[in-house]
Amino acid sequence: MGNLAAVTTASWRAAGESHDAELAAGCLADDVRVISPLTARFRFEGREQARDMLVAAFAVIDVIRYHTELGDESARALFFHGRCRGQEFEEAQLLRFDGEGRIVELTLFGRPLPGLTAVMAAIGPVLLKRQGRPVAARFIGAATAPLALMTRAGDKRIVPLAAPDRTDPRAKQTPERKE
Template sequence: MTATERYREGGEKADLDLVLSAFAEDAVLISPLTDRARFTGKAEIAKIVAVAFARIEGMRFHTDTGDEHTRALVYTGRINGVPIEEAAVARLNEDGLIQELTLFVRPLPALVELMGAFGPELARRNDRPGAAKALGLLVKPLIGMVRGGDRFALPLVMPRRRRAPAAD
């Protein structure tokens, strides 16, 4: 089984050990939120994967494409009831293990939900309860703005649709 096959199967089964077996010991996972957040080594990667398993529901991969050096993987699921689609670019080492994994998330409401769920949980798992509480409070206005914008502002930029005449 290849590294990306183990990563996909482990993700769908929420099997932390199987996912970690896909990574090189000194692998780097790059956050979808910022280039400043990098998780280096299996111990750090294990924490973020464990949070993903606790927060993302129904993870199902639908794409794994590329070559023996670089693969693109995509799954869908839900976070806090919001549909999420995450793409990952996996750069493989000479042993075929994931050396670097860069994550990308869409749509924006899912990315903000991810920020609100992952930040505080990672802070808690890193024994920083005060930071967890602060992060939870800081992201609440952003979540509210994005939810409101998605629900109320987005229709304002969409083309007008004619309503069908009512049937008698």
């Protein structure tokens, strides 16, 4: 099976970098489970739900460039740099394979938070519109936009305050004690 997993992985990578949802869906087992980095409330179950998620993801993620691959014939970890709405992010994908070399489980992990929330704010409305739920799409878009804005602003203005090499100009030097 090692060769089958390698062939599937190569196709999966090519599909991601070319934003080809049909090629990506062809790498999936019929009963695939996709575990999102954005919620533990539900999973995408089956090839059709996963394909719809991939179509939405490829519609909002501007760039996908894989840089690292680790694993064997039963599981592989892939890592890529991406961009969504101008926000850079990195995603790790854990792929588990069935006996035919198809992806039976896909677990996604993302960082940093501004990039992850940009994906969340963008993908939800696209996915809901594809499902024929335009009111829910508008609601999710309105609900997630402030979170994406806050994480972008916080990453630029607040998080740097905690940088380990930052010195606080307000800190006073403690005078040496004379004994």
